[in-house]
Amino acid sequence: MSFILFLRQLGLSLAEIKAILTSDYSEQTLLLNKKQALQEEIARLQALEQTIDDQLQQVNQQDTLQVDQPIHLRVLQRLPFAQDFDLSVVETIDWQPDWMLRQLYYVINETDYAICMATPAVSDYQIDAGCYVTTTIEAASGAEFDSALAAITTHQTLPLIGIEMRGTFLSPGKHLAVKILGNRKE
Known part of the structure; x- marks a missing residue:
């Protein structure tokens, strides 16, 4: 029994x-x-x-991001900067299970950008532990996003790391929201 x-x-x-x-x-x-x-x-x-x-x-729209331990990023797809991230790109990426629960990161270089996911092992890129100043870009179109990103790159050097704000899927309307990491606060 x-x-x-x-x-x-x-x-x-x-x-x-x-x-x-x-x-x-x-x-x-x-x-x-x-x-x-x-x-x-x-x-x-x-x-x-x-x-x-x-x-x-x-x-809470905080303008800082606290990273408690290093985040290792594995590149899923590298795209020319002029190419938007759309459904054709989504279909070619090996997302692995539960991709909707995973955070997407973007490493923005001069001529291309990499779509990344966090991985437990040392990989292609790393976000070091620390407190980062952030700038949030919210845009309704690719052109609007590119314009806001261009304004940020005049004050920061490349590569930039962007973190997709998953809160956008809870918001009405179609828009892209990415938190761009700036300098670490000392």
Whole structure:
């Protein structure tokens, strides 16, 4: 009876428990599979929690960004600066699972820009830990975004790192919002 209660605690249905009890199913296999499923759910919930934290920070419209530990960025796609990021680009990128919960970063160079995602390992670019001054660009069109970016580049050197503001998918209307990292505050 305690084994059945344990299986119910794991979230198995009565039909699944019956199938386990009437077969040669390995208890070790069951536990390893359930542990992996739990780890995946924990990672998904942590990513969702980070998304909510990002939303709250964006709602507060802070003009600084605190980076507690270095963020390693892996390039997903590199595009000429003149090319807009649109659906044709989206289709060619290997997003991996849960891409909607992942933060997109843009590394803007003189002639091109890289679309990046954070990765746990040292990769193509890195955002060092620290507190950064930020400038938010919100634009309704690519031309409007390019104009605002040009104004920023007169005061800052390239490459620039932009962080897509995920709060825009909660806002009505179609617009692009990117937080551009400036200098670290000392």
